[in-house]
Amino acid sequence: MNLKKLNEAVLTFKEYLKSKRRFDHLFLYESQKNWKDQWNIENLDLKTTFDESLKNSETRRLWVRDNYEPKAMMMKFMSLQKEMIRDMFRDLFDESKDVIGRADRFIFHCEVLLEEYKNLNRSSIDNRHFHDDEYQIISLYLSFQFPEVYSYYQFREFKRFLIHIGSLDIPEVNDLERYFKVMRTVYKFLERDEEILELHRKRLNPNKHYTGKSLLLSHEMCRVVV
Numbered sequence: 001m002n003l004k005k006l007n008e009a010v011l012t013f014k015e016y017l018k019s020k021r022r023f024d025h026l027f028l029y030e031s032q033k034n035w036k037d038q039w040n041i042e043n044l045d046l047k048t049t050f051d052e053s054l055k056n057s058e059t060r061r062l063w064v065r066d067n068y069e070p071k072a073m074m075m076k077f078m079s080l081q082k083e084m085i086r087d088m089f090r091d092l093f094d095e096s097k098d099v100i101g102r103a104d105r106f107i108f109h110c111e112v113l114l115e116e117y118k119n120l121n122r123s124s125i126d127n128r129h130f131h132d133d134e135y136q137i138i139s140l141y142l143s144f145q146f147p148e149v150y151s152y153y154q155f156r157e158f159k160r161f162l163i164h165i166g167s168l169d170i171p172e173v174n175d176l177e178r179y180f181k182v183m184r185t186v187y188k189f190l191e192r193d194e195e196i197l198e199l200h201r202k203r204l205n206p207n208k209h210y211t212g213k214s215l216l217l218s219h220e221m222c223r224v225v226v
Helices: 003-018 026-038 046-053 070-080 082-092 099-120 136-145 155-164 176-191 194-203 216-225
Strands: none
Touching: 003 176, 003 194, 003 216, 026 046, 026 136, 026 216, 046 070, 046 082, 070 082, 070 099, 082 099, 082 136, 099 136, 099 176, 155 176, 155 216, 176 194, 176 216
16 A cells, blocks of 8 residues: 555545534444443343344444345344354354454355245245345454454445555455455554544543444544545
8 A cells, every 4th residue: 555645544534533524433333332232142142132232323224224134134043043143153253263264154154044044934035144245244243343453344445445545456356354454554544643533532422432442443534535
């Protein structure tokens, strides 16, 4: 990446944070806090725990859009194979293993669960589990569980950002691992500017939003500057 263009992007983001006409992505930090407060993989009622962990007072669009309902489908799976899903999340959140392998295994197991669900519900019109969405929902789980390590992934926005900052290597297919590395690098540039961190903190309500170190700030900058 071009460091001059990256620094320019950071300054653009700072001006955005200062503007009263900005469109904040604070719902992301609300969902992150809610997950951190609610999620407990050991809870006996995992389905209710999952439901409560993915709630937001402003929007549900992270997990409900037109023909996109990964949360609803996962809850249907939990009614069939709660313990299998518990193991799936344990594996996904096991930082001793390669993140791409974890993500791909999670998707594979969703495929298995979908086949079981369809066999048991032959009249159902459900034919997708929605976790094959270019890693979006899986990156959301990871970013909520490990705010300092992962961020919300949207492939097209990532490509536009790389082009914007002058990268000579633009991916043509999903590159989740590289995305996480870039987001960590971006955050290092952001945290060097205490004014940016202070402007960010002032937007947050500690009773509603996650206020710790979060790479969602990197994701937000990428969305703003392109």
